[in-house]
Structure formats: structure tokens, C-alpha cells
Amino acid sequence: MSRFADRSGPIRLGMVGGGQGALIGAVHRVAARLDGHYQLVAGALASTPERARASGLDLGLPDDRIYGSYSDMARREARVKDGIEAVAIVTPNHMHLPVAREFLKRGIHVICDKPLTGTLADAKKMQVAAANADALFVLTHNYTGYPLVREAKERVARGDLGDIRLVQVEYAQDWLGEVPDPGNKQADWRTDPARSGVGGATGDIGTHAFNLARFVTGLAPEALAADLQSFVPGRALDDNAHVMLRFVGGARGMLWCSQVASGSENALRLRVYGTRAGLEWRQENPNELRVTPLGGSTTVVTRASGATGSAAGRVSRLPPGHPEGFFEAFANLYAEAAQAIRAHRTGAALPEGVTYPDISDGVEGVAFVEACVRSSKRNAAWVPL
Structure with missing residues (x-):
């Protein structure tokens, strides 16, 4: 007590x-x-x-x-x-x-x-x-607080997608596409290894993408191969990463995170493909989840609609058609x-x-970042997670 x-x-x-x-x-x-x-x-x-x-x-x-x-x-x-x-x-x-x-x-x-x-x-x-x-x-x-992310997790867990084969997740931004102006506090510490840590984009947004894939699919990663870049001259930490993932049980995945993707504002996107169906969710349009059965037509599931289950319902505040977004997900x-x-x-x-x-999710996330750095230094060699 x-x-x-x-x-x-x-x-x-x-x-x-x-x-x-x-x-x-x-x-x-x-x-x-x-x-x-x-x-x-x-x-x-x-x-x-x-x-x-x-x-x-x-x-x-x-x-x-x-x-x-x-x-x-x-x-x-x-x-x-x-x-x-x-x-x-x-x-x-x-x-x-x-x-x-x-x-x-x-x-x-x-x-x-x-x-x-x-x-x-x-x-x-x-x-x-x-x-x-x-x-x-x-x-x-x-x-992980978005209602339709909870819906996606629930559908995967009950077997709607069948056995998971492929996981594609990406998080693309462009706000660090140039050397930032002096005095930009947000950019200043994120590009400083002493304050940010070993990862740049991988730590800042790659951990979000990695966590989202883990949360929705429940799959445990066992190895990765990463190719990291620092495209902006003089930058000490990565600003772009392409990562291949192997999951326990045989599923495969790819993760891309970038803060130099010109024209991308906050493009977090998850796609999961199983033996029976696939689904897709985008953070920039978070009130829709696209679900497509193998050989069938795509269904657009909207937040708080009759097509959603209890996991999404318990974290929805408003009736259908009223958009809920970033603040509400954070508040969840x-x-x-x-x-x-x-x-x-x-x-x-x-x-x-x-x-x-x-705490365990946090340790996993930092282990992911360090594995990416380790792999990239070995010419994108496969390393265990």
C-alpha cells in the first residue's frame, strides 16, 4: 500500500x-x-x-x-x-x-x-x-494512446490478420533538413551527443516507430540490420536510418526514420500484413484505420464507430466524426x-x-538505438537485439 x-x-x-x-x-x-x-x-x-x-x-x-x-x-x-x-x-x-x-x-x-x-x-x-x-x-x-492504435492492437491479438508476416513502420520529418538557426533549443540538444545520447533521429523518433510496431503486433524482435546517415554536414548524430528487422517466429519488418525528408511534417505510418488481412494507420490522419482482407476490399474503420471494439472505445472521448488527435492521445x-x-x-x-x-519498453527502445548504431558501424551487419 x-x-x-x-x-x-x-x-x-x-x-x-x-x-x-x-x-x-x-x-x-x-x-x-x-x-x-x-x-x-x-x-x-x-x-x-x-x-x-x-x-x-x-x-x-x-x-x-x-x-x-x-x-x-x-x-x-x-x-x-x-x-x-x-x-x-x-x-x-x-x-x-x-x-x-x-x-x-x-x-x-x-x-x-x-x-x-x-x-x-x-x-x-x-x-x-x-x-x-x-x-x-x-x-x-x-x-500508443490513439484509439485506433488500440483498435489495431486488439484486431492483431484476436487473430483478424492471421499470422503476421510483415511489419512496415516509418516516421518521416523534415525539420532538421538544414543546419538549424542558432538558439533553436529543440534542435540544439537533439543534435548534441552529450545531451541526446548515442542516437539522433533513431532516438528521437525511431524509438516511437519501434515502440508502435511492438505495441500493435506484440512481436518480439530478435535481430536488426541498420544503415544510418548524417546527411547534414557537420552533424554528429544520425538524421536518417533504414532498418531491417527480424522477429521471433519468422516475421520480417522494415523501419525508416528520418528528420531530413523534405516535405514530410510528422509522417508516422504503420502497416501490418498477415496471412488473412493487412491494416494501415497514419498519425497525420489518426481517426481512420484501413483494414483489407486478402483478396478483398478495404474497409475504413473510423474512431468511435460501431466497427471499433472495447480497447478503442475506452480511450475515446467524443462521438464519431469529431476528430481526436495528438493532445487526446497524450492525455490517454x-x-x-x-x-x-x-x-x-x-x-x-x-x-x-x-x-x-x-520501464521495460524504455530499455527496449534504447537497446534498439544502440543496436542500430552498432550495426551501421559494421556496414549494416545483422546484430542481435
């Missing part, structure tokens, strides 16, 4: 990172408050006390709950009466491990942006810290985490259907 078992009302949430000018911090805050499950009450929102204070005041946080460092925040918020129960970590990758460990060891649940860490060594340390903590660890691979993960946190308070069983990416 959690030390927070006597709590009621919204979950008290803190945030590390995500201050002024940070995109993903704002996304997490919107997702957390969309369903009323959380209340942001504390933060260490920037790497300097001055910017942290300015960011906290912008969000209306109480003066005594704005912290200049995450370690001070973890120590002072580890109190039963009104301290935070969960913390969202939205820093660059290299800070995920030290920040999460400070909160986990105090029994504070962690909701961490992906990838888990910048290196596999750090990911394994995080896994140990999470295993030894009386706290949950949630990783925000938010694309926060809502799943809230149900898990409330169950953890009293030791109750997790409600049926609740699912979210966890």
Missing part, C-alpha cells in the same frame, strides 16, 4: 524541465489536465534558478513550490501531507536518469518523456532504480497512469484494459 493511500482528488503533479520555450513541457501539462486527473503544484522547470523561477511564475505556481534544482524539489516534496505524488520529467535525455532516481527513491511516481535515457548503460541503471522503488514508472510513447497515457497510481495507493488490482509503456 502506498504512503499516499489516504489521498483523494486530483493527483498532485510536479514537473522537471519544460519551462519557457520548451514544446514538450507544454504538451505534458495539457495532457495532464485534460481529464482533471492531475493538478500541477510544483516544478523545477529550467536548468538555472532564474529561468526556473520565471517559468514557475508564468504557470502560476506558488512561490514556495518553485525550485531552482530538481534535487531540492525531490527532497522537499517527499512529504505526505501535500507533497507531489507524481513527477513529469521533460528534460533532455541525459538528465532522465539522475532526475528520476531522486524521485523514485522517495516513492514518487515518475512519468518520463521518451527515450528512456541516452545510453543503454543508463537505461539499465534506471531499470534497477525503478525495480527497487515503491513507485510506478510511465514512459510517454504517446502514439496520463489517464492510464492516473488509474494505475490510484490503484497503487491501496494495493488494488489495475483496472481492466489499462495499459501504458513502462
Whole structure:
């Protein structure tokens, strides 16, 4: 039973990172408050006390709950009466491990942006810290929160596609197609090995594509062969990757991720082909799932329609025809985490259907990135996963 078992009302949430000018911090805050499950009450929102204070005041946080460092925040918020129960970590990758460990060891649940860490060594340390903590660890691979991604997973699991043969997943962007302007914070740390880790595009968006394929198909990868490029002159990390995948049981896959694909905005796409049918889902049109039986005609399944099942239904908010998108999918993960946190308070069983990416998914993702780098350095040789 959690030390927070006597709590009621919204979950008290803190945030590390995500201050002024940070995109993903704002996304997490919107997702957390969309369903009323959380209340942001504390933060260490920037790497300097001055910017942290300015960011906290912008969000209306109480003066005594704005912290200049995450370690001070973890120590002072580890109190039963009104301290935070969960913390969202939205820093660059290299800070995920030290920040999460400070909160986990105090029994504070962690909701961490992906990838888990910048290196596999750090990911394994995080896994140990999470295993030894009386706290949950949630990783925000938010694309698993879309209703029709849940629908696709349900259809694969019940055998609608037959035996899976092929998995094609891609995530194409163009925002790093040129050397970014000086002062572009989002590009600055993502292209810096010291802060991003060993992977560039593979870590930033390749892990999303890999996780999506794993989530929907349930297939376990056993080996990969990767060809990584850094097309922009002077770039230290990959900005494009072509990856072949072998899955346990014989299925084969291909993953392409790129941040230099001119004309592509946020083109995440998954196709799965089995012995009986195939399906396709695109994040830029997330309210449709295309399903085609072998030798038959394509059916377009729309969100919240009569063709969807319970997995999609429990994470849909609006009637058919009203589009739900990125914020709602992200909020679904926060809502799943809230149900898990409330169950953890009293030791109750997790409600049926609740699912979210966890520490094991995070370790898998970083292992995928390091395997891609290792393979590419060996001229795209096959390496085990």
C-alpha cells in the first residue's frame, strides 16, 4: 500500500524541465489536465534558478513550490501531507536518469518523456532504480494512446490478420533538413551527443516507430540490420536510418526514420500484413484505420464507430466524426497512469484494459538505438537485439 493511500482528488503533479520555450513541457501539462486527473503544484522547470523561477511564475505556481534544482524539489516534496505524488520529467535525455532516481527513491511516481535515457548503460541503471522503488514508472510513447492504435492492437491479438508476416513502420520529418538557426533549443540538444545520447533521429523518433510496431503486433524482435546517415554536414548524430528487422517466429519488418525528408511534417505510418488481412494507420490522419482482407476490399474503420471494439472505445472521448488527435492521445497515457497510481495507493488490482509503456519498453527502445548504431558501424551487419 502506498504512503499516499489516504489521498483523494486530483493527483498532485510536479514537473522537471519544460519551462519557457520548451514544446514538450507544454504538451505534458495539457495532457495532464485534460481529464482533471492531475493538478500541477510544483516544478523545477529550467536548468538555472532564474529561468526556473520565471517559468514557475508564468504557470502560476506558488512561490514556495518553485525550485531552482530538481534535487531540492525531490527532497522537499517527499512529504505526505501535500507533497507531489507524481513527477513529469521533460528534460533532455541525459538528465532522465539522475532526475528520476531522486524521485523514485522517495516513492514518487515518475512519468518520463521518451527515450528512456541516452545510453543503454543508463537505461539499465534506471531499470534497477525503478525495480527497487515503491513507485510506478510511465514512459510517454504517446502514439500508443490513439484509439485506433488500440483498435489495431486488439484486431492483431484476436487473430483478424492471421499470422503476421510483415511489419512496415516509418516516421518521416523534415525539420532538421538544414543546419538549424542558432538558439533553436529543440534542435540544439537533439543534435548534441552529450545531451541526446548515442542516437539522433533513431532516438528521437525511431524509438516511437519501434515502440508502435511492438505495441500493435506484440512481436518480439530478435535481430536488426541498420544503415544510418548524417546527411547534414557537420552533424554528429544520425538524421536518417533504414532498418531491417527480424522477429521471433519468422516475421520480417522494415523501419525508416528520418528528420531530413523534405516535405514530410510528422509522417508516422504503420502497416501490418498477415496471412488473412493487412491494416494501415497514419498519425497525420489518426481517426481512420484501413483494414483489407486478402483478396478483398478495404474497409475504413473510423474512431468511435460501431466497427471499433472495447480497447478503442475506452480511450475515446467524443462521438464519431469529431476528430481526436495528438493532445487526446497524450492525455490517454496520463489517464492510464492516473488509474494505475490510484490503484497503487491501496494495493488494488489495475483496472481492466489499462495499459501504458513502462520501464521495460524504455530499455527496449534504447537497446534498439544502440543496436542500430552498432550495426551501421559494421556496414549494416545483422546484430542481435
